Amino acid sequence: MTKKNSPWATVYMALVLVLLYLPILVVVLFSFNSNPGRTANFQFEGFSLQWYKQLLDPVTGYGAPLRTSLLVAFWSVLVSAILGTLGAIGLVRKPVRKSLLGRAGNVGLTLGEQVAVLPIMIPEIILGIALMALFVLLGVPFGMMTLVLSHVVFCVPYIFITVRGRLASLDPGLEEAARDLGATPLKVLTSVTLPLALPAIISGCLLAFAMSMDDFVISFFVNGPQTNTLPLKIYSSVKVGVPPHVNALCTLMLATVFLVVAISQLWQAGAHKRQEHRDKAGRVKKLAAKMLTKPTKS
Amino acid sequence: MPEHKVLLSLRGLRKTFDTQEALDGLDLDVFEGEFITLLGPSGCGKTTTLRIIAGLEMPTEGSVHLDGQDITHLAPEKREVNTVFQNYALFPHMNVYKNIAYGLALRGMDKSDIKRRVNEMLDLVQLEGYEKRMPSQLSGGQRQRVAIARSLILSPKLLLLDEPLGALDLQLRRQMQQELKSMQQLLCITFIYITHDQVEALPMSDRIALMRSGRFVQLDTPKGLYEQPHTAFAASFIGETNLVTARVEAIKEKEVLLNIAGFTLPCYCEDWLTPGENILLSLRAERIHLSALPVNTPCRVTGELIESHYAGGERVSLIRLMDGQVLRVRATTESEAEPELGSTVYAWWNQLSGVIVRDDRVSS
Numbered sequence: 001m002t003k004k005n006s007p008w009a010t011v012y013m014a015l016v017l018v019l020l021y022l023p024i025l026v027v028v029l030f031s032f033n034s035n036p037g038r039t040a041n042f043q044f045e046g047f048s049l050q051w052y053k054q055l056l057d058p059v060t061g062y063g064a065p066l067r068t069s070l071l072v073a074f075w076s077v078l079v080s081a082i083l084g085t086l087g088a089i090g091l092v093r094k095p096v097r098k099s100l101l102g103r104a105g106n107v108g109l110t111l112g113e114q115v116a117v118l119p120i121m122i123p124e125i126i127l128g129i130a131l132m133a134l135f136v137l138l139g140v141p142f143g144m145m146t147l148v149l150s151h152v153v154f155c156v157p158y159i160f161i162t163v164r165g166r167l168a169s170l171d172p173g174l175e176e177a178a179r180d181l182g183a184t185p186l187k188v189l190t191s192v193t194l195p196l197a198l199p200a201i202i203s204g205c206l207l208a209f210a211m212s213m214d215d216f217v218i219s220f221f222v223n224g225p226q227t228n229t230l231p232l233k234i235y236s237s238v239k240v241g242v243p244p245h246v247n248a249l250c251t252l253m254l255a256t257v258f259l260v261v262a263i264s265q266l267w268q269a270g271a272h273k274r275q276e277h278r279d280k281a282g283r284v285k286k287l288a289a290k291m292l293t294k295p296t297k298s
Numbered sequence: 299m300p301e302h303k304v305l306l307s308l309r310g311l312r313k314t315f316d317t318q319e320a321l322d323g324l325d326l327d328v329f330e331g332e333f334i335t336l337l338g339p340s341g342c343g344k345t346t347t348l349r350i351i352a353g354l355e356m357p358t359e360g361s362v363h364l365d366g367q368d369i370t371h372l373a374p375e376k377r378e379v380n381t382v383f384q385n386y387a388l389f390p391h392m393n394v395y396k397n398i399a400y401g402l403a404l405r406g407m408d409k410s411d412i413k414r415r416v417n418e419m420l421d422l423v424q425l426e427g428y429e430k431r432m433p434s435q436l437s438g439g440q441r442q443r444v445a446i447a448r449s450l451i452l453s454p455k456l457l458l459l460d461e462p463l464g465a466l467d468l469q470l471r472r473q474m475q476q477e478l479k480s481m482q483q484l485l486c487i488t489f490i491y492i493t494h495d496q497v498e499a500l501p502m503s504d505r506i507a508l509m510r511s512g513r514f515v516q517l518d519t520p521k522g523l524y525e526q527p528h529t530a531f532a533a534s535f536i537g538e539t540n541l542v543t544a545r546v547e548a549i550k551e552k553e554v555l556l557n558i559a560g561f562t563l564p565c566y567c568e569d570w571l572t573p574g575e576n577i578l579l580s581l582r583a584e585r586i587h588l589s590a591l592p593v594n595t596p597c598r599v600t601g602e603l604i605e606s607h608y609a610g611g612e613r614v615s616l617i618r619l620m621d622g623q624v625l626r627v628r629a630t631t632e633s634e635a636e637p638e639l640g641s642t643v644y645a646w647w648n649q650l651s652g653v654i655v656r657d658d659r660v661s662s
Contacts (some may be wrong), residue, residue: 172387176381182401183375
């Protein structure tokens with residue numbers, strides 16, 4: 001902002017973007033290919049929706065894995081939302097003012113918070129193997145249950161982080177004011193804390209949902225014979241070349257994930273904007289945020 | 299006016315945060331219907347005291363009694379005490395109506411009764427027609443009014459106000475001061491008011507508790523605090539004063555003779571004095587008079603006029619005494635012609651205006 005960017009920076013940026021998005025564009029393009037052969041990925045002949053139609057085929061189609069994936073995502077997000085939100089509330093507003101780390105613990109993530117977000121920092125493959133070993137050890141049959149439990153492990157941090165951010169930016173005086181006006185701690189939670197955290201909870205859920213839908217590595221280790229999630233099904237069908245309908249499927253998934261993430265981001269931005277509007281003291285911040293978010297007016 | 303029924307009493311209140319002592323043994327009786335102000339510099343423990351009374355903080359030691367009942371460990375929602383917070387703490391997701399009705403709705407009051415009461419409150423704080431506005435759409439003064447209405451609607455026995463006017467501009471602050479005072483008198487609710495601004499505390503309060511480092515320095519009426527400060531801190535925190543070092547020459551029955559820069563003059567006695575010791579005399583800047591000619595009064599010193607500024611309604615002058623001490627004098631500008639800089643002037647005052655104070659200045 002202070003220094004004018006050199007033209008090379010723009011070229012570099014463009015190269016990075018091309019590198020990142022070109023393969024994805026290829027997938028999207030070939031999903032509409034009318035070439036009927038298995039080599040359809042290499043010769044584009046014309047526009048067709050045939051691969052999309054094939055996806056819906058009751059036998060070879062992707063209906064069942066999609067259902068499994070949606071179910072796993074739904075249950076794991078639901079459980080994670082409860083765990084993540086309550087965890088964030090507990091760790092941000094400690095009922096006792098003193099924390100283990102003392103007053104300095106209010107800056108950045110405290111030890112408890114770091115532990116809570118650890119699952120997204122552990123390599124997925126390790127988490128997958130560890131979970132599989134655990135389920136074998138406990139004798140839990142592999143299937144829906146193990147999938148949901150495993151997805152909860154990596155979904156919680158996404159919800160925890162977004163809700164924590166929102167709660168930390170709220171005035172702790174609001175909860176005190178509610179207590180002062182006669183609200184029991186439970187009533188404070190339902191009438192003040194949760195309504196104010198709602199945008200963050202929803203946006204965290206959308207993020208977690210996208211992560212669950214997309215997960216392959218962990219699901220690979222903990223799925224059962226009857227439960228095939230969408231990413232697993234795709235993996236098994238690309239073992240012998242990429243069948244063109246996978247392109248169609250990927251395009252659909254991509255579109256869904258983009259949409260969900262976009263909604264989640266807009267939601268958060270909107271909540272921040274509203275919050276900053278209230279924040280009379282942060283006039284400068286408001287101005288900065290305005291400059292940054294002007295194009296995406298919600 | 300304060301009646302003599304004790305509403306709130308604090309006994310031996312102590313509070314330690316980690317290793318830091320915030321309150322160091324407070325005792326206070328607040329009378330019913332009183333407007334009492336806790337005044338002190340930031341960090342003196344006044345907000346902690348308020349939070350303990352509200353139940354938002356537990357004392358390390360000591361007790362809080364409200365209306366004869368021990369409420370030391372009672373949850374904040376069970377106390378008949380409400381608070382107006384410094385930053386208002388209005389619920390941002392509720393409109394003005396819902397904010398004000400919040401407490402009554404929690405008590406399960408009938409909807410139509412709530413509506414009637416909220417309208418009464420809106421009327422009281424002059425915010426009729428603002429029911430549907432969100433807090434973000436209100437000005438600072440309006441938010442302040444909503445916060446007050448939200449607390450007052452519960453008819454608390456005691457209203458705590460934590461620097462409620464701190465965020466308002468000067469003009470609005472003056473206006474709100476008057477409104478708060480008249481509201482308090484109208485509703486006959488006991489107010490405990492917190493401020494670090496002595497200009498705010500003096501005209502509003504029935505009594506002022508001056509605090510420093512977790513202790514009460516002096517608990518007195520505004521007049522008592524201004525006219526008869528007990529310590530150097532009390533004298534210098536409120537108004538503008540000169541703390542003059544003087545030596546005790548002799549102690550008579552009701553008077554003491556002081557030596558200030560070679561001048562011997564009388565002052566009313568404090569019983570803790572001993573002859574020969576050095577003491578501090580508090581002299582309000584506006585109680586010292588200047589004249590170029592000698593004045594026939596016992597409380598008089600001479601010095602050199604070293605500085606003089608015209609400041610509208612008053613003139614601020616600095617007088618250097620023989621021993622190097624400098625007196626700051628504020629006199630109305632309508633008084634006689636101003637002596638020249640560098641000339642010798644007579645500074646004199648009424649014997650009542652000189653108050654011997656304890657030296658509690660922090661040596662640095």
